[in-house]
Amino acid sequence: MTASLKLLIDSDLAAVATLARAVRSACAGMFPVSALDEIEIAVVEAINNVITHGYGGRRGRDVELQLYLRPEEAVIEIIDHALPMQPGLITGIAEDPFQFNLADRASWPEGGRGLALIRLNMDHVAYCSRSGENRLRLTKKRRRA
Amino acid sequence: MMLNDEERLGVLVVHVAMPRIDAMWASAFKEEIATRIEKGHHRLVLDLSDVDFVDSSGLGALVACLKRVGPLGTIAIVGTKGVVSKLFALTKMDRVFPLYDTVDAAIEHMSA
Numbered sequence: 001m002t003a004s005l006k007l008l009i010d011s012d013l014a015a016v017a018t019l020a021r022a023v024r025s026a027c028a029g030m031f032p033v034s035a036l037d038e039i040e041i042a043v044v045e046a047i048n049n050v051i052t053h054g055y056g057g058r059r060g061r062d063v064e065l066q067l068y069l070r071p072e073e074a075v076i077e078i079i080d081h082a083l084p085m086q087p088g089l090i091t092g093i094a095e096d097p098f099q100f101n102l103a104d105r106a107s108w109p110e111g112g113r114g115l116a117l118i119r120l121n122m123d124h125v126a127y128c129s130r131s132g133e134n135r136l137r138l139t140k141k142r143r144r145a
Numbered sequence: 146m147m148l149n150d151e152e153r154l155g156v157l158v159v160h161v162a163m164p165r166i167d168a169m170w171a172s173a174f175k176e177e178i179a180t181r182i183e184k185g186h187h188r189l190v191l192d193l194s195d196v197d198f199v200d201s202s203g204l205g206a207l208v209a210c211l212k213r214v215g216p217l218g219t220i221a222i223v224g225t226k227g228v229v230s231k232l233f234a235l236t237k238m239d240r241v242f243p244l245y246d247t248v249d250a251a252i253e254h255m256s257a
Contacts, residue, residue, distance in 0.1 A: 013167075013168045013169040014169050016167065016169065017165055017169070037227060037228035041200070041231070045201060048201075051168075052168060098236045099237075102240055105211075105212060105216060106212070108241060109205075109208065110205040110208045111201070111202075111205045113204065114201045117232075120235065
């Protein structure tokens, strides 16, 4: 059986925490805390990207989240009507995206971790853009004990 | 912005009394810490015991602050838990920031 939830927020960074907490709460019966942490990280980073990069930080635009809870997995779709991401950006993550030179302080990254955090915290990530609508699909599998 | 300062043995302890350092707050947080650094504090302890979540923007703000104190300064992080700990480990920022369980432990190490 699938349970589903649909949430809509304004493209306002102040609303991201509320959305993330709602997703976490909805998934709480299905996943251990560690997996809930991973889901929350991915969802927050994804929505931040939509608002900050897709909508350029402008408020007044829609960000929709659809959550599907199936016995074997949770699927989260984030839907927006912003400028689409470049193809391959979400899947083209380096093997070790958080590698940096510890000895070179100036090179320590201050940004650019969002997509890698999405990719590494979910089991499957897919993105498509069609007719002005962008859909980012995040899947988290339940682990059998 | 809920930051409470306490100076101990030449170290500025900043108790971060806000639940999330995220994209909403990262820029303001960075400026708040930068102000303290500009006032001459180069040894800081950031107490994140009350922080439930940090995203990549918040982490970026922390890194920016660490760069700002320079190689002779230090920013220690105290009280990371749950998803905050996970983020530091996943991004390897636990190699950059000294992490401690308590403020006392951080100050003891920084004063040695």
